Amino acid sequence: MKGQYVYILECSDSTYYTGYTTNVMNRVKMHNLGKGAKYTRARRPCKLVYYVECTDKSSALKLEYKIKQMSRKEKADLIRGVLKEK
Template sequence: MNYVYILRCSDDSLYTGWTTNLENRVKAHSSGKGAKYTRTRLPVKLVYFEEYQDKRDAQRREYAIKQLSRLEKLKLIKE
């Protein structure tokens, strides 16, 4: 399974990524071993995710979410 996810960082910013193991990836971000962006914005909280069978579909969706405005991302999280 492939996952696209959004994390809320301690500075209230949003980080979007994709992974094949959501639980391990969130743990990595939380321990400071994730993306460079999240290392300085701990703690992080998983606020949204989607599941995909195909890796390419997950990567396309990650890109599409990253193109959204903050307001559009917050609306997506709410839904």
């Protein structure tokens, strides 16, 4: 079974994009080729700054939602390892 990952990209305008995937490196590549989310298409290149493997799809999607609700400061703390994701 493939891993279930939640990731954060830093876009060229210094904003963060959070997503879910089963293949982090391939997904980042797709974002940078303009084949990812509409949000990242206009903000390329995007740099992977954080990712975490989850036990299953359900927990990954819940974590993705939780991160998307965080403030920019909370996301920056998570990326730096100051804030725990779970």
